[in-house]
Every structure is written in structure tokens, then in C-alpha cells.
Amino acid sequence: MIFLIIGIAVLILITQKLLLPLVYDVAKSDAFLVASNDQGSQMPISNSMTELAFTHCNNHIKSELGSDATVTPSNKPLNAWSLGNYQYVINGEISIISASNTSTKKYACRITYENGDDLTGSADFKNWSIEGIDGIDGI
Numbered sequence: 001m002i003f004l005i006i007g008i009a010v011l012i013l014i015t016q017k018l019l020l021p022l023v024y025d026v027a028k029s030d031a032f033l034v035a036s037n038d039q040g041s042q043m044p045i046s047n048s049m050t051e052l053a054f055t056h057c058n059n060h061i062k063s064e065l066g067s068d069a070t071v072t073p074s075n076k077p078l079n080a081w082s083l084g085n086y087q088y089v090i091n092g093e094i095s096i097i098s099a100s101n102t103s104t105k106k107y108a109c110r111i112t113y114e115n116g117d118d119l120t121g122s123a124d125f126k127n128w129s130i131e132g133i134d135g136i137d138g139i
Helices: 002-028 048-065
Strands: 070-073 079-084 087-097 102-113 128-134
Touching: 048 070, 048 079, 048 087, 048 102, 048 128
Parallel strands: none
Antiparallel strands: 070 087, 079 087, 087 102, 102 128
16 A cells, blocks of 8 residues: 555656656747748738638538539628638638528638648649538538
8 A cells, every 4th residue: 555655656756847847848849830921810811811711612612512502602701810821710601592492601611721831822722621611511
């Protein structure tokens, strides 16, 4: 029983004095920093990359819903945020007309431009990846 208590005390001391300081040093370092010209923002933004992201999200939604529905997106996103490193969250609205009903849906689309600081291929959807869409059933 005494060895169990001593063992637990030693584990606690090793964790507090050796492991936690090492973890804190790694977290404070630049080990997880990605160098990019695209800085993230907590405030909604509007620039050429968010406009392209909005367009690509809308085109993806249209292709996923297929020809059974008529899809009409709004002219501009409700909000767009840059998460940094060319990752974006687009909040938009889209009208969906199908044989059974007509509805307007708000959606959130997370999309990433894969070529980093090389923006020459930003208009090509092959250089983007949709990470997820929420708010529209069936996608």
C-alpha cells in the first residue's frame, strides 16, 4: 500500500515538474505556426478570396442537389470569415425550388484554398476543397 502511495506521488511530481513545463514550452513556441500571407480574422471580411469561396460553395451546393432542384444563391454572402492560411467559413443564403416545395435556406460552408500563397489558380475549383456544409439537407 505504501508503494502505491509513493508511486502516485512520484508520478504527480514528474508530471508537474518535467512534463507540463515541456508541454507549455512547445505550446508557446512557433512549432504550430503556419507562415502565410492570409491572416485569420474574428471579424467578417470581404475580399476577392472570400468572393471566390462563396462562388465555389454555391456551385458545389448546386451540383450536389442535382438537376431535380432549381438553386438560386444570393448575390453576396451574409458573412465570410478568414480562419487564416486560406481557410474560410462562408455564411450564405440559397433558394431551392423543387417539385415538392420552395424554400430558402441559410448555410455555412467551410472551404480551403489548397495552393497557399500562389493565388494564380484561385478561380479553378480543383484548387479548393470543401471541408463541410451545414444547413442544407441532403448534402
